[in-house]
Amino acid sequence: MRRDDLPKPTDSELEILRVLWNRGPSTVRDVFDTLNESKPTGYTTVLKLMQIMADKKLVRRNEEQRAHVYEAQLPEEQTQNQLLGDLLHRAFGGSASRLVMRALSSAKTSKQELVEIRRMIDEMEDRAK
Amino acid sequence: MRRDDLPKPTDSELEILRVLWNRGPSTVRDVFDTLNESKPTGYTTVLKLMQIMADKKLVRRNEEQRAHVYEAQLPEEQTQNQLLGDLLHRAFGGSASRLVMRALSSAKTSKQELVEIRRMIDEMEDRAK
DNA sequence: CTTGACATACGAAGACCTTCGTATTAGCAT
DNA sequence: ATGCTAATACGAAGGTCTTCGTATGTCAAG
Numbered sequence: 120m121r122r123d124d125l126p127k128p129t130d131s132e133l134e135i136l137r138v139l140w141n142r143g144p145s146t147v148r149d150v151f152d153t154l155n156e157s158k159p160t161g162y163t164t165v166l167k168l169m170q171i172m173a174d175k176k177l178v179r180r181n182e183e184q185r186a187h188v189y190e191a192q193l194p195e196e197q198t199q200n201q202l203l204g205d206l207l208h209r210a211f212g213g214s215a216s217r218l219v220m221r222a223l224s225s226a227k228t229s230k231q232e233l234v235e236i237r238r239m240i241d242e243m244e245d246r247a248k
Numbered sequence: 249m250r251r252d253d254l255p256k257p258t259d260s261e262l263e264i265l266r267v268l269w270n271r272g273p274s275t276v277r278d279v280f281d282t283l284n285e286s287k288p289t290g291y292t293t294v295l296k297l298m299q300i301m302a303d304k305k306l307v308r309r310n311e312e313q314r315a316h317v318y319e320a321q322l323p324e325e326q327t328q329n330q331l332l333g334d335l336l337h338r339a340f341g342g343s344a345s346r347l348v349m350r351a352l353s354s355a356k357t358s359k360q361e362l363v364e365i366r367r368m369i370d371e372m373e374d375r376a377k
Numbered sequence: 378c379t380t381g382a383c384a385t386a387c388g389a390a391g392a393c394c395t396t397c398g399t400a401t402t403a404g405c406a407t
Numbered sequence: 408a409t410g411c412t413a414a415t416a417c418g419a420a421g422g423t424c425t426t427c428g429t430a431t432g433t434c435a436a437g
Contacts, residue, residue: 129394133338147414164396166415171394185403186414200354202339203347209262210331216361218332219351220368222344225329230376232345233369239349240362240369247359258424276384293426295385300424314433315384 125176125193127205132172133198134158135165139178140195146186254305254322256334261301263287264294265327268307268320275315 128136138153139145151165169189172178181188191198203218211218228236257265267282268274280294298318301307310317320327332347340347357365 130338131395137339137341161397162413163398163415167397167417168395170416196350199339199347199350202335203351203354206331206335207351209259210266210328212266215351215357216365218328219348219357219365221325221328222332222336222348222351223365223368223372225332228344228348228372230373233373233376236345236348236352237366237369239352240366243352243357244359244362247362260425290427291383292385292428296387296427297425299386 125201127201128172128177128198131168132177135168135172136177136191136195136198139189139191144181144188144190146184146188148186150189254330256330257301257306257327260297261306262327264297264301265306265320265324268318269324273310273317273319275313275317277315279318 134154135150138150142149142153147162147166147169150169151160151162154160154165169178173180173189177192178189179192181190193201207213207215207218211221223236263283264279267279271278271282276291276295276298279298280289280291283289283294298307302309302318306321307318308321310319322330336342336344336347340350352365
């Protein structure tokens with residue numbers, strides 16, 4: 120039943136995935152235009168990366184149109200979980216609380232965000248009863 | 249005043265760093281013995297990695313003894329911050345609360361840990377006043 | 378002093394990542 | 408049809424990471 124044994128995306132691949140999550144299904148041209156604004160890059164570079172990602176099944180590709188349409192294979196949340204779990208295991212020895220506390224203490228978190236996080240903790244405690 | 253522009257350690261390098269953090273200053277033999285228990289590897293592989301890490305300044309090396317003694321350059325907390333900040337930026341668009349909430353919801357966190365996290369949030373809110 | 382155990386240094390292979398140039402093909406306007 | 412634009416396919420260079428074999432050096436025991 121495993122649908123989740125995809126390779127961990129590299130940094131460049133993750134940039135592309137983020138564009139696809141934000142835009143939804145997109146052509147190479149779409150992704151290139153978006154990425155090129157912040158970070159100058161070559162069109163064929165993006166194309167090649169996306170072709171490789173299709174080989175790896177990180178993205179799905181629809182070839183009906185001349186300009187193929189790409190779509191992230193996994194939803195954003197699932198990939199975030201994957202990367203977070205990986206870091207949790209690799210750098211924190213599996214201790215989620217240490218990870219969370221470090222994230223809270225190092226990154227500046229707004230009051231509003233703190234409220235939301237507290238609410239989530241409340242819910243978890245309730246459910247854990 | 250920058251003391252923090254070290255390269256992000258790779259997966260293998262992080263494994264070695266974790267041994268050094270746990271054991272304190274150690275020889276290649278020490279690290280090899282530790283790693284080899286969980287994951288069969290070659291002695292010279294570990295040696296080479298640690299030499300490269302010394303070049304990159306990820307570790308400091310004391311050559312007074314015949315068996316050189318290695319020590320992590322940065323404390324564990326600082327490297328965790330670095331990796332977390334990197335992931336935060338790369339996969340969460342800088343939203344710390346989304347990262348924290350995802351970590352909380354996906355990893356199972358004990359009641360005791362939840363209490364600690366809540367206390368930390370309290371402190372942050374106090375300080376933010 | 379010779380040998381054996383064990384240390385570092387070094388080179389190189391193989392895998393992957395990123396980048397880009399070039400070739401080829403598809404569609405459209407003239 | 409011809410040619411222009413824009414798309415995909417492909418190969419290869421250059422970099423990094425990981426692994427390991429081999430060479431070399433050092434120390435101590437016999």
